[in-house]
Amino acid sequence: MIQHLLTLYQKTNTIFSISSSSSSSSSSIIVNSTMKKLMDSGQYRNALVLFDEQAQMNTDFDINMALKACTKLHDYERGIKMEQQLSSHSRSNLFIQTSLIHFYMQCHDIDNANRVFSTITYKTNAIYGAMFKGFISNKMPEKLFDLLDKMVIEPDDVNLNFIFNACAQLNNARAMRIGNKFLREKLNQIRNNNIVLNSAIHMLMKFRDIRNAEHIFEMIKKKDIFSYSSMMKGYVENNMPEKALNLFERMPLNPNDIIYIVTFNACSKLANGRAIEIGNKILNQSLKQFKNNYIVLNSALHMLMRFNDIQRAEHLFELIEKKDIFTYDDLIAASILLCNTYSSLGQFEQATHIRSTRIKEFGKNVKVGLTWTEANGELVQFKAHDRSHRQSQEIYAELDRMSAELIEYGHKYDSSWITRPVKEDESVESILCSHSEKLAIAFNFIQRPVPSIIQITKNLRICGDCHQATKLIAKIRKCEIIVRDANRIHHFYSNGQCSCQDHF
Template sequence: MGIYGAMMKALIKNDMLNEAVHLFFQIPNPDEIIFVLFFHACARIGTEEALSLVKKVLSNLPNSYREKSNVPTTAFDAFIKCGDLSSAEKLFPKIKKILTSYGNLMNAYNKNNQPEKTLDLHEQMKFDKIEPDYLICYLLLVNACSNIGILSIFNSYGLNGMGIQAIELFNQMPRELILEETYVCVLNACSHSGLIDQARSILSTITNKTEKIYTTMVDCLSRSFLFDEAQKLIDHFEYYHSPSPTMLTTLLSGARNRRDCHLSEKIFNRIQENFPELKNRLTSSSILLSNVYASTGDVEKSSNIKNKLYKLGLKKTIGLSWTAINGRLFETHDQSHPQSSEIYAEAEKISNELIEHGHQYDSSWITRPLKQDETVASVLCGHSERLAIAWNFVVNPNTKIIQITKNLRVCGDCHQTTKLIAYIRQCEIIVRDANRIHHFSKNGRCSCNDYF
């Protein structure tokens, strides 16, 4: 056995890693040292093929070696070096707690955009009474904290439509602190501000374009209805990888906003063909396709999809809006408020003002057949954020700022009318919907520049 160990050590020392792995499988009944050398070689290789071998060998590891610290510890290191953080986390509680293992896992968390876990692991290290190397720990913690802080700022810029500020911050960052999530955040900020050229420029500088980065850029292009360019990006990704359900759903969402039935059907069919097992993904995609049909007047196709979802026990989420005035929560077409008559009277007054200023209600945002006693205006004016806005004016007709939080994405008609309400009533209106924060200013514009 000593001869085999010496041969593997020599191969590893001379970077003949694949040969060392091949030799391992020729050794009958390998001992602890041989297993350690094998995992060490796989860690150095760091490919998916090496990861597969690590999992195979570890699953068949004799119980006597599972209890010895060196074997599982080197397997743990192999998982990290091969990029399988999930498996490394599962194995971590079973290995001997040493400073190197903590440091490797903390570093892996930072590289995988999970800085919060780095901080948590540092606390666990103190609890386990592991004496830290202060320089190494300091650098890892600084890296984690800086990324948490910077990413929070990027996210804030993105949510509030401040794409230019996000790009300025990005350009000031040291290159060594830029991780995958940094690129995702700045591209997302560009997406929500319509900064297409800037997003293209940033994308061109990224060497390792991950699925998240591709998806964010597809979102950026789709929001501007640049579907051909978005599809080329997807095609390039799929040349090297399997299709991404998130990427395709992002493209479908853009097609829904464009009310493009043909494109929506094409994307939905791809999602259905490639991911039949992803029930939640298929449900959300079905709802998007149903809304496309409804927005283009094809009520029958829209109803068929909704009926299928209903039979599966799935129901549409009710629109809810919360406003700070008396902490009031409104549902769509809510009649439960004791001052409902005043609220609806104010909503009708606002509606008349909107019509006087040239607004035409957009029926494409109504995704169900109208009832006999309903009109396009009455349905859209009954949306939860519209009732919350009316309530604010009932309480204070001269209010200068309104703040609303909504559980769903604001619809196109409500977005347009809220811009006009802010202009007519000379009142700033801030709406936090499911995707972002809209700042409607007194000049009748929104911070998102209509990229929402």
Template sequence: MCLCKCDQVATLSTPLISLPRHPNPSSPTTVNNDLRSSSHTAVIAQIEQCTNIAQLKQVHAQMLRTGIFFDPYYIDYARQVFDQIPHPNLYTWNTLIRAYASSADPVESIFVFLDMLYGCSECPNKYTYPFVIKAASELRALLTGRAVHGMAIKSSLGLDIYILNSLVHFYGTCGDLDLARRVFVKTPKKDVVSWNSVITVFAQGNCPEEALELFKEMEAENVEPNDVTMVGVLSACGQKVDLEFGRWVCLYIARNGITENLTLNNAVLDMYVKCGSVEEAKILFDRMPEKDIVSWTTMLDGYAQSGNYDKAWRIFDAMPSQDIAAWNVLISSYEQSGKPKEALAVFNELQKSKSPIPDGVTLVNTLAACSQLGAIDLDKALEVFNSVESRDVFVWSAMISGFAMHGQGRDALDIFSKMLEAKVNPNAVTFTNLLCACSHAGLVDEGRMFFYQMEPAYGVVPGVKHYACMVDILGRSGNLEEAVELIEKMKIPPTASVWGALLGACGRNGSFELAEKACSHMLELDPRNHGLYVLLSNIYAKTGKWEEVSGLRKLVQDLGIKKERGCSSIEANGSVHEFLVGDNFHPMCKEIYSKLDEIAGRLKLVGYVPNKSHLLHFLEEEDMKDHALILHSEKLAIAFGLISLSPSQPIQVVKNLCVCGDCHTVAKLISKLYGRVILLRDRYRFHHFKDGHCSCNDYW
């Protein structure tokens, strides 16, 4: 990565925004490279002065104690020593394979293993396989790992518990939870590590329910859990946002005498943060006997995610050192909470501070912030992208996502081809973004091709997000039967998002029976999803099932389910203006409503008839004001934009929910009648309105 080029990026997107605090330009922990290389020389000199094994062991112990043994520098040194051994024995080969497996360059581990198969007279043994499998896990190299698994079976080592436990971890890490579970089930005498491996991979593979089920099974089998088990269980609680169970786990840890340690405390901290209880996190944080960078970063994340940026910046300042993860937490939380300008401001601060150096995550979030700012800034995103020398898979994927959000499906596909040309292997995120691009641009055949090739050609097992995207692609294009078949064939249980994609398609294509089926599945999985009741209510209303509509309305009231209110914001003359549905609070509301009346008149002249099918019967009747236009927040924002911005300025609106069909039509007409460019970002994507057309080609 080249800093001077990134500086260019910083200047081209310098945002005029004030953050709660501007960090110090220099980070307290700048690594001094000169010092480091002189220490390398000293250690090597010490090793070379050794005349017997005892002395060598002493140096080794010292290196382990200070942690410098894991400095990549010494692996190269070890390799040089290894290369001078005329006939290394199996033990020596294993040592080198192990060193590479947990190094920054695990692929070397695989290469050494292959060299060993030809260059060593002995066969790989029960020690070799766990190291090689670990390297394959690090690399997410599903095909390589499978081959190694096969070799282990052929060498009659297929039932070794260490090898099986590594394999559970390996398959899980590669996304094949099904296979991970099968290996686990076949493990003859499961020990605590077997259980930990399977619980951990399910927790990390977005299957927290299964992870917790496995934990219960483990208890039933009377296997005593340890601290590592609890880390996995806490991670599952965090993902489920199940604070109550998380608290129970904390009690369980105390009652069962499981030793607290730094990692376990960090996992508890993370659980509290993910469950939204920053207060409990802070109490633990204050009483933790030992804290590391992860503890600080988790706490920082807690405050940032809850929008408490003052406290977040205070934590940031108090941290012993601000590594790139800490910066990334700030950038990503600003970016994800719809504050792309603040995100870019933090990126600028980072650039000014010179250290730490931005990594792939920084660029991903910065690119996302650029794309959030609209079409003009997508060009900036391209500049950021082009200025980065080391593009990892996430940077490429972020760029694909940027194009996907703007409905530029072909551009997304082009970027993907270039990524393959650059020899960067796509991962699960790449395919999610790619499928999303296909969905937004109506590229059905391409979507199908990617979906069915991702596993055989690239070793990426389709996850629930990929299924949801594929169902969406098929549903939107009217291939409802195929979408249903796909859901039925899923190897993993469909989530609410998968059924939601089908439901959306049903709404458009009018298949009410199927919609009811999808709804009942979704209600089981996500009973407090307000949007779902709205959709279901619409479906009942369309089929004239008024009794069901009123029953549903009562249910929603009884359950106390609140909907997310539609809210649009627009920036004009340096400040942000927010509008809610039928809002009367804006100081210029009189002008805005008279502008809307004028718009309504002009739209009527060109034959526009409000499309009331998008009105949400009964459930949203309070939103229905007696106006010529249905006053969704985006219309208010656009009207305000017409009044306040000069004709040459694009009207940029951000909406928290999905844009409705009527607002979409109105925006198209306004862009033509008033000769304005309108950029509307909704929950999922961008719409660029110009000359009466939208960039999404009415396909969203």
């Protein structure tokens, strides 16, 4: 009977009532098995429906599964209610305790996660791991280190992986001290664990410790695709695109989408004869492997823009345009990249044609780029070249100081991000320096005191010049800048790196 019902579930993927189908013991087994199958197949709502239907026979296993479903669904109210209804026996269950921490961390309720953690008498590596993972996902690596200082057991491989990720995320003196200490002390423990070693490579690359990252990479006996991608991404982030391409050509494994993105980014940075040859070879041989992945195609389009390869960029754009899986925003972003290609070659008529015709074909006009920021209780909105704010004179004076510092530190304003002709009374610097993102950042710098963390929000994707400039501004001014754009959250650190790893 049990096997028959499970087979029925596997074939139909439907919820069925089992309360009268078998004995209590058998029913409990079926509920357990069905809950797991629903969770494994991503049917989280149905798992909760079954949990409610069989409330009288739910075991700790089912409660744990239901909490995981709430976590996946971000169903905060349901999860809170479930914890309130837990028996004292269930509250002491290690798996339920771990799932509760995961739930609260996923819902960004750090206080309740800490509360649950503090009630646990015997804290295992799994319990610490739930907290560590939560701190990383909530961009709180300092909190992870604070808890690590109080940890009374030795971290296992899973937690070492979290520690290395936190070190890479924070990337300051404390992170370097902790990361290097654990890598030195635990190297023998992890030498056969590719997952942890790959995280160590990622961490060392963030530290700009190329030599030790290469040493760890060579130490890995069976290098997987993530070993190669960690090294290649690190090389690109550290402005070593040649080394990334060297490793790509030596790699004996079939590339995945991440490898393609990193390789295209390396080719974009290098943009010489070798890069053009490698980039075009990938497009000739492997396009069908990633033709449905917009992120890879967008990286390829950006590469072709850097190559000034109009014909190929047009062809790739047409491929993107024909794909039903891409959104209008994706198509508009690709259109703007193509505009940039024409503009960088001085072909402004073609750029204007794309801007005025193709974007309209997608059923909308390009939105005006707007950036918001809050300082000293004032919420301010900027658009490009905006002079409407009462402190505009001070803002533009600060922009001039920022621009002078950027140029002194080697920044070159990238004209490929200008999609219209430059007027006689304009320069590339004056156009790009007045983008709304830079205005918002300058506004924060004229506040007293200057905010310890500058936070801005943009309704469109950040442009490449603003992204590069913001990395350098954060490094020069020794501050953190958080930019939430239409695509992701960018955390610019005082070491000049961005959390997106230049995948914007």
